[in-house]
Each structure stands twice: as C-alpha cells, then as structure tokens.
Amino acid sequence: MSCAQAAVKIDRKLPLLKLRARPLRIALVGNPNVGKSVLFGRLTGQYAVVSNYPGTTVAVTKGRALVGAEVCDLIDTPGVNALDGELSEDELVTRGIVTGDDVDVVIQVVDARNLRRGLMLASQLATCGKPMLLALNMIDEARSHGIDIDSAALARRLGVPVVETVATEGRGVADLRLALSDAVVPSIGFAAGREHAAWAHALASEFRLERPRAGGRAQERLGQLVREPLTGLPILAVVLYLMYLAVGVFGAQMLVGVIETGVFKAFINPGAVAAFNRFVPLPFVRDLFVGEYGLITMGLTYAVAIVLPVVATFFFVFGFLEDSGYIPRLAIFSDRIFRAMGLNGKAVLPMVLGLGCDTMATMTTRILATKKERLIAVLLLALGIPCSAQLATILGILGGISFAALVTLFTVVLGQMFLVGFLAARVLPGERSEFILEMPPIRWPHMRNVFYKTALRVRWYLGEAVPLFLIGTLLLFALSRLGWLAAMTRGAEPLVVGVLGLPAKTAQVLIMGFLRRDYGAAGLFAMAHGGQLTGAQAVVALTVMTLFVPCVANFLVMIKEQGARAAFAILAVVTVIAIGTGAGLNAAFRVLHVAF
C-alpha cells in the first residue's frame, strides 16, 4: 500500500487519548452467568469473586482499568435479566447505575450461546441512552455447541461495536479496549417501543447459525443424572458423605488435631503461659490472657485451632459445589419440601450455606423474593441449621457414640424445622414467590477461582470470628470474675439438670454458646471427651444446642435484615422450642430407657 494509506491505517488503530476532566467511567452490564466478573478481572487485573447464583454480586464492584494509555473507572453490576418494565432489586440498582451521571459508556457482556436473551437485554439497555458496545463472550463454548454468530454483520445492523471475547482466556480483551472509542448511543437498529423479545428473536435467528452439535452430550447427561431423583438422591448421599469426609474427618479431626495438639498445646500456649508468668506481675492481666478463660489459651485457641480448619474446609467444598453448578440443582429436589414450608427451592442456597456459617447464610436470604420467605428462612436458619463447627462437634461427639444417636438428632432437628416452617407459613401474612430458577451449566470448576473464593470467605470469617471469640472470652472472663457466671449457671441449673437431665456445667456451655455458637460446641466437645456426658445426654444436649439461639453475630445480622422486633421474636420462639424439645427428648429417653 502507499505511504498515505499506511498512515491512515495506523492512525485509526491508535487508541484515542482524550484529555478528560476525570477518568472515563465504564459499566459492565449483562445477564447472570455471562462472564462479567471474569471480564472485570481481566480488564482491571483484579480478581473479582465469581459465583453462579443470583444476588452474589450484591455490592457493586469497582476497579481501575487500563485502556490504551488511559486509566478508566470500571463498574461491575449484578447480573440482570431485564432493564425495562417491572424490575427486581438487582435490576433497579443496575438501571440506576447505568442511567445515572456516573457512567460514560456501557459494555454489555453477552453469552454467545444465549444471543437471543442477550439481545433482549441489549434492546432494553438501549433505552438507557448511554453509548454502548457488546462483548460477545464465551464464543469458544458457543462454537463447541455448534453456534456460529456473524458478529461483524450483527455490529453493522445494531450500529454498535460487537467484540468477540473469551474472558476466561483473555482473548478479545485488547480488541474490546480498542472498540471503546467506537461506542455509540444506539438509536436505529434497536427495537422501538417495548417489543424487545420479538425483536431479539428475529435478530438472533438472522445472525446465528446452528450446526449440529459435535460433543457436549456428556455435560447434559451429567446434568440429567444429578437432577433426576433416581440417580440424583444417591449422588446427593455420596456428595454428603464426601463432604463429611472432607469437613468432618479431614478438617475436624485431622487438621484440628494437628493444629490444636501440635501447635497450640505444644508450643503456643505453654510458651504464652511461661512468658506471662515471667514478665507480667499482675495476676489479673495474666489470667486475662492465659488463665482458664484466657484470651490466648481459650479465645485464640478455639478460633484458630478448632473452628478455622473446619470452616475453611467447608468453604472450599462449598465453593467447589457452587462453581460446578451442583447447588442450584439441589433446588429442584428440595422445592416440594420447601414449598410446604412457605419457601421454594431457591431457599436451598442459604440453607446449605448455613451449614458453613449461619451469619453469612442469613445475609444471603436477600436472594429470596418475598418478605415472608426471607423471614421464614431466617427463622429456620436460626432454629435448625448447625454451622460447620457445630456440625463438626455433632459428628465428632455423636459419631463416636453410635449411628443411631446421629440419626436421632438429625431426625428431631429436621422434624422441628419442617414443623416450624409449616406453621410459620400458615400463621405469617404474605405470599411466597414461585419457583423459577435458571440452571447454570454443569462444569468442572476453575480451581484457581475456588481457592480464591475460599480464601476470601476465610478472611471474612477470621475478620468476624476472631474479634467475637475474643469478646466472648472477655465476657466469660468478666462473668466469672464477677461471680455472675456461677450465679447464672446456678440459676439455669434446675432447668438444665431437672428438665433436660444434663450435668450442671452444660448451662454454662449453652450460655457461652450464644456468644459464639461454635464456642459452646467446643465446650461441649471438651465435656464429652472428658467423659462427663452419657450417650443419651449427649443427644439431648446437642439437640438443644442445635435448636437453641443463634450466636451473637447471627443475631446482629438478623436485626439488620429483619428488624429488632422480628429478631427478638425469633429468639424467643427458638429458645422455647429448644428447651421444650430437649425436655421432651429427655423424658422420652428416660421413659423408654434409651441408651446410645
């Protein structure tokens, strides 16, 4: 080509460096599961947490992206299915962001396999009046599914740039950066009025070619196996057993054993005790840190040696199941049961998460559609779902006694949950939403993402748990010093010993269990290992503990999510049920001479 031609060619390829008063602000918008967060990570170099279920990107993620020589502000929005008409909370938030003054240009991320849905959203996005361009993501997966899209022609028809990307591999991201300067406010080519669906359908048919599929049958078959009850329930049993092995055996027994015995009992605690005895003259301060209720000997030990390994293992397994697409499929089985409790299958998400941490799960109840569902879910989480450390204790203590003990506890707890849910659904005003849930594709998770998510969750847990453990220990220290602990224990004794048939010390454990549920569980563990509980007593104690009030962190989140009145009401209901059930079990065991 001639010099002039070459010059023009080079000029057009140079990214436009504009002199701006402030950085260019780019918003990422798209349906759920299209790879927005992955693209965000690619553009900013920052790893954003990627999850499959709705309501995950609860807060809006912001970052800085380098476009050519410019640094731009990038905003990741929650996945949405609509931006026009009746909108959910996530959708309202996103629409607010996009139409507001804080966004200059919008990149809509479209899943190439779901072009029709993407175009439907694009048409609605066009009504927001901002310059936009489309990132046609997962183009590789689409091709392997036999879908070919003529993106150049599509771009011409729409009048906005369409860039093919494979966000997970970083392909097309450079082109995306270049295309930003070409973003325009769509006017022609998009649907006038509200016929988004029909327009999208017509356009998709025109620009998408489907070849007969080569592979991918295996993925569908796997989905079928997981979903159908005949194969799905055995698979669930296997998954639960593997979870037990990972969390209960590896986490609770092996890791805890190593850390508690090997590190804390052998080095840290004796070392701390020795150091304090030598250097600190005040017995008060010594006791505070290394005494019976010492911040180091009790607070830190429980947090790091006993709870952390279990919780970390749980989060890892949960992250794996999340990313593989398994958890939403559990919603299909459980939908019927949940509907009887005034919820629907979607509630399986917070419920399973509650097995890791009830506090986190209570926050996740936001994904449920109606107020009534959220209230029932929070109630049931507080009532019956044991968090992972508690679960580990249950398995550790009862597992060592007999299988029958374990089964008894779970039957009673699940039974109570069902009963309470059933009644709550009838008594409380309001509606439940209908079960309509998208199933993300089943796939082997990206392990790096699973590790990263686990690390994030563990970090959150540590930031929340350790301070509360220390506060709990402090409180226990204060209570014991003031003589109040002895007084409270004595006061609760008639109830604990007489009605529940448990040793007096259990009262203290239950009280401390409120400050930190796993704390109480650890105390019970110590009692059981010290041979202070019979089999039947262990079952009663653990049943009461599981049904009993949530820990302080959970209670605080309950107040935040449901309001103080509801939170206290739940507290009262749960306490009554816990003690009542314990009393009933105790009586039944004695009368029937049950031993484990």
Next chain:
Amino acid sequence: MSAGDRGSVVQVLRDNPARADRLTALGVTPGAPVRVLQTFPGVVFMCDHTEVAIEPAVASAILVEVSG
C-alpha cells in the same frame, strides 16, 4: 408434555404478570424452541440454550406447540 418432548413456545399467559415477566426475562418467549428434560419432581426444560427449573403451577402458564 413429558421428558424428551420438543416444541416451541406459542404464548406465555399473562394471568400472573410477575410470573410472565420472569419467564420472558429468561428467554421463554413466543417462537423459542423448548425441550423438556424432566417433569418429576420438578419441571425442568431447555429453552433455547437456557436450562430452567420451575414448579408445576408455572408450567401451566407456558403454552407450547409440541413437535416431537
């Protein structure tokens, strides 16, 4: 319809507007190809390339022309 049946969406009834909107947003719109994957215990179908699970009551709102 039963598992394995194919067809295309004719109409999504609007007697329950919230339900209809949610279905539409997921791509269940007139003309969309449908393949039923499961009917018990829950209804699961593939609409275009989106896999959707619904409760039986919702299924009654989706009118499909069966083709195979």
